[in-house]
Amino acid sequence: MDAVFETFKLRAEAVSAEVHRFPHKSAALDFILYYLHDVGISHTPQAGAVWAPCPFLDGFDQKQLSSQLPGLSFDVNREVSAEAKVGISQLDWAIANTGTLVQDAARVDQRLVSTLPLIHIALIRSDRLVPDLPSALSKIRPEQTNYISFITGPSRTADIERVLTIGVHGPEKLIIVFFDGVVCDEPGRVN
Amino acid sequence: METKFRESIDKAVHNPNLTGALGRFSEAYRISRQKAYEGYDFEALRTQIAERKSYAASHLDELADLFTRNVEARGTKVFRTNDPARVREYILNVARENSVKSVVKSKSMASEEIHLNKHLEAAGIEVGETDLGEWIIQLAGQTPSHMVMPAIHMTKEEVATVFNEQVEEGQKPDIPKLVKFARGKLRTKFINADMGITGANIAVAETGTLVIVTNEGNARLVTTLPKIHVAIVGLEKLMEKFDDVVPVLTALPKSATAQLMTSYVSMISGPVPNTDGTPKQLHVILMDNRRTEMSQDPKFKQAMQCIRCASCLNVCPVFRLVGGHVFGKIYTGGIGTILTAWFDALKASDDIQSLCIQCGNCTEVCPGKIDIPGLILELRRRLAVEKGQPLAQKAIFSVVNNRKLFHSMLRAAYVMQKPLQKGNFIRHLPFFFSEMTEFRSLPAIAEAPLRDTIKKIEQPACKEKIALYAGCLIDFAYPEMGESLVKILNKAGIEVVFPEGQTCCGAPARYSGAYEVAAQNANDNINALLADGVTYVVSACPTCTVALKHDFISTFESLGQTDSLPRARQLAEKVIDFSTLVKKLVDEGRLKFKEGQHLGKITYHDSCHLKRTLHATQPPRQLLTQAGYEIADMYEADMCCGMGGTYSLKLPEISAPILERKLVNIRNSGAPVVVMDCPGCVMQIRGGLDKQRSTIRAEHTAQRLADELE
Numbered sequence A: 001m002d003a004v005f006e007t008f009k010l011r012a013e014a015v016s017a018e019v020h021r022f023p024h025k026s027a028a029l030d031f032i033l034y035y036l037h038d039v040g041i042s043h044t045p046q047a048g049a050v051w052a053p054c055p056f057l058d059g060f061d062q063k064q065l066s067s068q069l070p071g072l073s074f075d076v077n078r079e080v081s082a083e084a085k086v087g088i089s090q091l092d093w094a095i096a097n098t099g100t101l102v103q104d105a106a107r108v109d110q111r112l113v114s115t116l117p118l119i120h121i122a123l124i125r126s127d128r129l130v131p132d133l134p135s136a137l138s139k140i141r142p143e144q145t146n147y148i149s150f151i152t153g154p155s156r157t158a159d160i161e162r163v164l165t166i167g168v169h170g171p172e173k174l175i176i177v178f179f180d181g182v183v184c185d186e187p188g189r190v191n
Numbered sequence B: 001m002e003t004k005f006r007e008s009i010d011k012a013v014h015n016p017n018l019t020g021a022l023g024r025f026s027e028a029y030r031i032s033r034q035k036a037y038e039g040y041d042f043e044a045l046r047t048q049i050a051e052r053k054s055y056a057a058s059h060l061d062e063l064a065d066l067f068t069r070n071v072e073a074r075g076t077k078v079f080r081t082n083d084p085a086r087v088r089e090y091i092l093n094v095a096r097e098n099s100v101k102s103v104v105k106s107k108s109m110a111s112e113e114i115h116l117n118k119h120l121e122a123a124g125i126e127v128g129e130t131d132l133g134e135w136i137i138q139l140a141g142q143t144p145s146h147m148v149m150p151a152i153h154m155t156k157e158e159v160a161t162v163f164n165e166q167v168e169e170g171q172k173p174d175i176p177k178l179v180k181f182a183r184g185k186l187r188t189k190f191i192n193a194d195m196g197i198t199g200a201n202i203a204v205a206e207t208g209t210l211v212i213v214t215n216e217g218n219a220r221l222v223t224t225l226p227k228i229h230v231a232i233v234g235l236e237k238l239m240e241k242f243d244d245v246v247p248v249l250t251a252l253p254k255s256a257t258a259q260l261m262t263s264y265v266s267m268i269s270g271p272v273p274n275t276d277g278t279p280k281q282l283h284v285i286l287m288d289n290r291r292t293e294m295s296q297d298p299k300f301k302q303a304m305q306c307i308r309c310a311s312c313l314n315v316c317p318v319f320r321l322v323g324g325h326v327f328g329k330i331y332t333g334g335i336g337t338i339l340t341a342w343f344d345a346l347k348a349s350d351d352i353q354s355l356c357i358q359c360g361n362c363t364e365v366c367p368g369k370i371d372i373p374g375l376i377l378e379l380r381r382r383l384a385v386e387k388g389q390p391l392a393q394k395a396i397f398s399v400v401n402n403r404k405l406f407h408s409m410l411r412a413a414y415v416m417q418k419p420l421q422k423g424n425f426i427r428h429l430p431f432f433f434s435e436m437t438e439f440r441s442l443p444a445i446a447e448a449p450l451r452d453t454i455k456k457i458e459q460p461a462c463k464e465k466i467a468l469y470a471g472c473l474i475d476f477a478y479p480e481m482g483e484s485l486v487k488i489l490n491k492a493g494i495e496v497v498f499p500e501g502q503t504c505c506g507a508p509a510r511y512s513g514a515y516e517v518a519a520q521n522a523n524d525n526i527n528a529l530l531a532d533g534v535t536y537v538v539s540a541c542p543t544c545t546v547a548l549k550h551d552f553i554s555t556f557e558s559l560g561q562t563d564s565l566p567r568a569r570q571l572a573e574k575v576i577d578f579s580t581l582v583k584k585l586v587d588e589g590r591l592k593f594k595e596g597q598h599l600g601k602i603t604y605h606d607s608c609h610l611k612r613t614l615h616a617t618q619p620p621r622q623l624l625t626q627a628g629y630e631i632a633d634m635y636e637a638d639m640c641c642g643m644g645g646t647y648s649l650k651l652p653e654i655s656a657p658i659l660e661r662k663l664v665n666i667r668n669s670g671a672p673v674v675v676m677d678c679p680g681c682v683m684q685i686r687g688g689l690d691k692q693r694s695t696i697r698a699e700h701t702a703q704r705l706a707d708e709l710e
Helices: A001-012 A025-038 A062-068 A078-083 A108-115 A132-139 B003-013 B018-038 B042-058 B060-072 B084-097 B109-114 B116-121 B132-140 B156-166 B174-194 B218-222 B242-257 B291-296 B302-303 B333-343 B361-365 B373-389 B391-400 B402-415 B431-437 B450-455 B472-477 B479-491 B505-509 B514-529 B542-557 B561-575 B576-587 B608-612 B619-626 B652-669 B679-691 B701-705
Strands: A018-022 A046-051 A084-090 A093-095 A099-103 A119-125 A148-150 A175-179 B077-081 B103-106 B126-129 B197-200 B203-206 B208-216 B228-234 B264-268 B281-287 B466-470 B494-497 B536-539 B575-577 B598-604 B628-632 B674-678 B699-700
Touching: A001 A018, A018 A025, A025 A119, A025 A175, A046 A078, A046 A108, A078 A084, A078 A108, A078 B174, A084 A108, A093 A132, A099 A108, A099 A132, A108 A119, A108 A148, A108 B218, A119 B619, A132 B060, A132 B242, B003 B018, B003 B652, B018 B242, B042 B060, B042 B242, B042 B402, B060 B077, B060 B281, B060 B291, B077 B084, B084 B116, B084 B197, B084 B228, B084 B281, B103 B174, B103 B218, B109 B116, B109 B228, B116 B126, B126 B132, B132 B156, B132 B174, B156 B174, B156 B505, B174 B218, B197 B218, B203 B242, B208 B218, B208 B242, B208 B361, B218 B264, B264 B598, B291 B302, B291 B333, B302 B333, B302 B373, B361 B373, B373 B505, B391 B402, B391 B505, B391 B514, B450 B472, B450 B479, B466 B479, B466 B514, B466 B542, B472 B479, B472 B679, B479 B494, B479 B576, B479 B701, B505 B514, B505 B542, B514 B542, B514 B561, B536 B542, B536 B561, B536 B576, B542 B561, B542 B575, B575 B576, B575 B701, B576 B619, B576 B701, B598 B619, B598 B652, B619 B628, B619 B701, B674 B679, B674 B701, B679 B699, B699 B701
Parallel strands: A018 A175, A046 A084, A084 A119, A119 A175, B077 B281, B103 B126, B103 B197, B197 B228, B228 B281, B466 B494, B466 B536, B536 B575, B598 B628, B598 B674, B674 B699
Antiparallel strands: A093 A099, A099 A148, A148 B264, B203 B208, B208 B264
C-alpha cells in the first residue's frame, strides 16, 4: 500500500498536483479548514468555497462548519461555483502509476465544483488507491453511470510557444487529500 | 506540381518562427516520448491497438448498431450518415428547434472535416472554439499548423496582437497573462452557450460510451454547462469492448504529448442532469464520410487504426520543415495525406503525397501500427493510374526499362559531362537543371562502370559464389564501392559474380507510382539474378536491397501479377545487405580484422532503408568498431539525409534544409569521416560537404573496411 501510495504521490506531483495523507477524517478536515482559512475564504465575490455532497461529510455538522468559516457553502449551484475560489469534492478511485483520480460525476454538482473554481480540493479514501488503469476500469461500470471523470493534475496548456501553463479552463491548483481509517463499506461500488 | 503548392512550401521553409518552433519541438518530442513510454512494452501495446482497431474496422456496421442501441436505451439521440451535408443539417435543425444562439466547441477534427463552423455562422449562430490553440487560430482566421498544437507556428507576440485586434486592447506578450486572459473571455462564452459540440476519442459499442480526452478542461465545461451536447464521432472511433479503452488511453497521451495521462478524460454514456435539474439533450452523430468504404479497401483499411495522436507529424523530417499549412487541408502530415485522399478526394492528395520522403520514421512510432509510407505509395500508384504519368517521367522510365539503351546512355553521359566535371564532382548544372546542384555537388559518372571494371579484377577460384547486385549508383557513379566489396568477399574465399542482365532495381519508378515500369525492372532482375548457382545475392545499396527483398513482391501483388510471385520470393530469400553479410562472415571466422589497430574517430549515418526496413543498425557499427574505429555518435544519426532517391530532384527546396541539418550534426560529432551503407546517402552527404568545401569525408562502409582485413 505504502509503495503504491508513494508511486501515486510521485506521479501526481510530477503533473503539479499537491498530495497529502491523513490517518483519519477529522485530521483531513482540520487540514481543509486550515487551508480554506489560509487562502482567505470569505463571503466576498471570488473568495468563496463550495463543497459538493459526499460521504466524507457524513458525521460532520455542515451548518456548524459554515458558521465556523464564512464563505464556505454546501449548497452547490452554477452561480455559487462560478463565484467560488475553492471547490471541494470526494473522488472514488485513485490510479497510482499515472497519478489520476476517478469519479462518478453524473451529478452535476460534482463537476461544477471541480471545473469552475480556481482551486480544487479532491478527497479520496486511501483504500481506494489502485495500481493502474486496467484495475481502475475493472471497478467502474459505464453502463450504470452516465458521466465518469478522470482527473490528472490541474488544467494545463502548451498551446502558446509550447510553454507549459497551468490553469486554463479548469482549476489551476489541484490538492489531493487522502484519508485512512475507514473500513471499506460497500466493496466494488462507486460512491 | 501546382505553383501555389510550391509557393506554400517556399513560404513555410522561409518562416523561421514555424521551422524554429517545429524543429525544437521535434527534438524535444523524441526524448520526452521515450521517457513517457519507459516501463511499457510499446510493441505489445501497439499490436493490441492495431488488433482491436482492425477488428472494429471489420465490424463497423455491427458495432455502430450495438453502440446505437446502447446509447438510445439511455435516452441519447443517434444520427448516422455518410453525408457531411446531412451532419450539418442535423445540427442546424437541433439548433433551430432549441433557439440556439451560441455554441461552444471543444476540439473536434470531425467538425473541421465538414467545415461546420462556417455553416453555423452562416445561420447566424455564434461559434466559439474553446481549445486555446484553436481559439487563437479562429480569431486569426488561420488554419491549424499541427493536429495537436494548432497554433505552434505563432509567437506570443503574434498571439498578443491577435488578442489586441480581435478581442480587447492592452494584451502584453506574456504567456501566463495571455492564458489568463483567454480563460476569462472564454469563461463567459461557456456560461452563456446554448449548445456544446465535441468530438470523441473512442466510442465503446458494448457500453455505449464516449471517451473524450483534453488537457485544458474545456470538454468538461462544454459537456456540463450548455443544455445541449452534440458529439460528432467518426466511425473509426468505434471500438468493441470497454477494455479496448485501456491500450488507446495508455498510448494516446504518451504519443500525442508525451504525458502519462492527459489532465482530463470524460466518459459519457448518456444524458446527465443540467445545472437547473432538467435532463441534458445528448445527440451523437456517427459520421461515415467514406470511412466504411475505407475499411473495405484491402490496403487502406489499416488507416482506420489511427488514434489521431499526430506522432507521425512529430517525427517527420519534412513536416518539421513545412508544418501543416502546406497541406492546405484539415488533416496534416503523413496520416493527414491519407485521410485527405479519402475524406476529401484522391485528387486533393496529389501534391501533398509528394511531400513524403519515404524515410519510415513514422512507422517506428505509430501506435496504430499503420504503414503510412506504404499507404502514401499506394496513393501515388492510384494517382498515376488515374491521371497517367507525366510525359517527361514516362520518357525517362521507357529508357530505364530498356536496359541496353539505358546503359549506353549512361556511358554517353560520361563523355557529355566532361566540360562540367571538376574532379569527381559536377558542381554546377546549366539551365533548369541548376537547382539540382545548388545545395550539393553531384557525382560525376565514372569513366568505366563496375560491370566493366569487375572483369579486370583477378579473383581467386573459390567454391562459393555470391552474385553482386550493384544498382545504378554503384555501377555507374561509385564502382569503387563495388570493388571494395569484391576485395572483402574474396578474402573470405568467395568469388563475386556480376550477372550482366541486371538493371535498375525499379525503386525510382515504384516511388513515383509507376508500378508497371517497376514490375518490368523486377522481372528483368529476377531473370538475371536467379540464373547463377549462387548462395547469396548481395547489394551494397540498402534501397536496392529492399527492392530485391521486399518491393518486387509487393509490386507484383499490387498489380495482381501472381505468376511472378514464386520467383520473386525465391530471389528474396537469397538477398542480403552488405554489412549483414560481412558481419556474418566475421562471426563465422571466415573474415578476420587486422589486430590492434587504432584507426581514429568516425561517425556513422543510418540510412533509412537499412535501419527501418532491413533493421541492420548494429552490423555496420560492430564491423567498424572491430576494425579499430572509434564511433562518435552524431545527433539524430538515423534521421534521413534528404536524398530519398528522386525526391531530392523533385523537391530540392525541402531536401536542401534536411541535408543542412544532417551536415551540422556530422560536423558536431567531431569526426573527420562519416560512414554509411548507402551510395544514395553518400551522393547527398558527400555532395553537400563538397559544396561547403568541408574537409570531412563521406564514405561507404565497404570502402572503410576493405583494407582492414587480414
